[in-house]
Amino acid sequence: MAEMKFIGGYPENMRELIEVVNKTRDKRKDYTPTAMTAEQRKEVLEVHPDYAPGGKRELSVGINKGDTGPNEVIDLLEAYPLIEPGDIDLTRADYEVDLLIIGGGLAGTSAALWANNEGIPADKILLVNKLRHGDSNSIMAEGGTQAADRENDSPAIHYIDAMGGGHFTNKPDVLKGLVEDAPYIIHWLKEMGAMIDQEDNGDYVERWGGGTCRKRMHACADYTGLEELRVIRDEFRTRGIGVFEHKPVIELLTDGAQKVTGAVAWNLETHEYKIIKAKATIMATGGFGRLHIRGFPTTNHYGATYDGPVVAYRAGAKLRDTDTVQYHPTGAAYPQQIIGLLLTEKLRSMGAQPVNVDGEAFVFPLEPRDVEASALIRECYVRDKGVVTPTGMRGVWLDTPMIDVKNGKGSIEKAFPGMVRMFKRFDIDIVADPVLVFPTLHYQNGGIETDPQGRTNLDGLWVAGEVSGGVHGKNRLMGNSTLDCLVYGRRSGISAAKYLKNGAQFGNLSLDHV
Known part of the structure; x- marks a missing residue:
């Protein structure tokens, strides 16, 4: 067999297809496909993985019995526990704290800070993480954080965008809390030292997101989540708040009832098992990408395995929106080593176009994520206008060089330094050449049902971030995930602190629910 020849990171046959994209770029630079009508969106969503046959079933046990969800999720919710209750000695606790926080991403870490701000001593707070503190989806977030802080925008407009993006299934009061707190959260991050992109005059650089009618995306180049967690984790460590690493929580303890x-x-x-006794608990364990639902690759870190909802459900917590999964439209489809990794929506907000094998821009670049992802799947598998890699992976081109065409030379390297470096490891120059993309498993839309203060139906349990359900409904918009972590990290931390200061006491320790 002849050795495959590569030119600029791509095999020869793919290089020929790139030339088709290059030749049509000048014609496309002043053209953007029209946004879809409601009817067109409904039609294209028929190819979304959520609607494919055979991938879901009804939940047969617990408070949400009868709800549907992906087989991989239902398998875990119906599974036997990892422990035998009789093997655990609950007569003494290894640790006693006022506030236990499970999960060390943006949501959990910010919850600890806000509880401490409300008067809970640092030595009475304990954050427990499955991996290292900070190993989370948060540090992989690239595109930005939404906040309506311009004169032509408002939390009400932000609310309408998010409600539409969620197909009007969001919990109204929970979404209201998200959008109302957003401008303050950006101010707080800036005060903490986060390097948020700014214009020369000091104004924030704000960009479009899919499904938004205003520019309100605040970013830190293309490592927004990493930068936000940097300043928050630094403050956490400065305050001396307790943290346990490499200690996943495998069951919640209750008083034998609903606490x-x-x-x-x-x-x-x-x-070894470690028993942690707590007056209040905040769950912030993140998402489920590593379940690889329907066999999709994922943008998620290795700890995203749905632990939080599983143990909370066994304790009696109510779930919602378990039936929907978010697939990010633009995951890497080449090279093989990075398949599924996130190529942020910010690329499209700055001008990168999805382009098929014929060099055609076939979809409005900033449709809501479920619609955009469905359009890419349709182009590859229904219309058969995708590009096939040497391993058989299908995808479409994301015309990244168009960013410099529309915004001026150097724009890509300034806005996406991390992505430029990542692709250069494989001899691919995203300034000169497009990249191949296909939808990737990205976000857990539903989760443990929350109220506007992060409370659940169980006394003593709060939730924050991706583990929760309600704020996004059945589809999340770009920039509302890091915002969710920060807003509901704050709200849950404050609410739990008030609960503690109102005289909360330790309860009995039981695994009867298991």
Whole structure:
């Protein structure tokens, strides 16, 4: 077999297809496909993975019995626990704290800060993480954080955008809290030292997101989540708040009824159970990308395995919107080593166009994510106008060089330094050449049902971030995830602190629900 020849990171046959994109770029620079009508969106969503046959079933146990969800999710919710209750000695606790926080991303870490701000001493707060503190989807977030802080915008307009993006299934009061707190959150991040992109005059650089009618995306180049968590985690460590790493929580403890009283953690290094007694608990364990639902690759980190909803559900917590999954439209489809990694929506907001094998821009670049992802799938598998890689992966081109055409030379390197470096490892120059993309498993739309203060139906249990359900409904817009973590990290931390200051006491420790 002849050796495959590569030119600029691409095999020869793909290089020929890139030339088709290059030749049509000048014709496309002043053309953008029209946004879809409601009817057109409904039609294209028929190819969305959520609607494909055979991938879902009804939940047969618990408070949400009868709800549907992906098979991979239902398998976990119906599974037997990892422990035998009789093997755990609950007569004494290894640790006693006022506030236990499970999860160390943006939501959990910010919750700890806000509880401390409200008067809960640092030595009475304990954050427990499955991996290292900060190993999370948060640090992989690239595109930005939404906040309506311009004169032509308002939280009400932000609310309408998010409600439409969620197909009007969002919990109204929870979404209201998200959009109302957003401008303050950006101010708080800036005060903490986050390097948010600014114009020369000091105004924030704000860009479009899919499904938005105003520019309100605040970014830190293309490592927004990493930068936001940097300043928040630094403050966390400065305050001396307790943290356990490599200790996943494998069950919640209750008082035998509807009150959460702590958790059982597993020490990955010593292989020992640790009993944590807590007056209040905040769950912030993130999403489920590593379940690889329907076999999709994912943008998520290795700890995103749906632990939080599973243990909370066994304790009696109510879930919602378990039936929908968000697939980000533009995951890497080439090279093989990075398949599924996130190529932020910000690329499209700055001018990069999805382009098919014939060099045609076939979809409005900033449709809501479920619509955009469906359009890419349709182009590859229904219309057969995708590009096939040497491994058989299909995708369409994302014409990244168009960003410099529309915004001036150097715009890509300034706005996406991390992405430029990542592709250069594979000898691909995204300034000169397009990249191949296909939808990738990205976000858990639903989760543990929350109220506007992060409370659940269980006494003593709060939720924040991707583990929660209600704020996004059945589809999330770009920039509302990091915002969710920060707003509901704050709200849950404050609410739990008030609960503690109102005289909350330790409860009995039981695994009867298991």
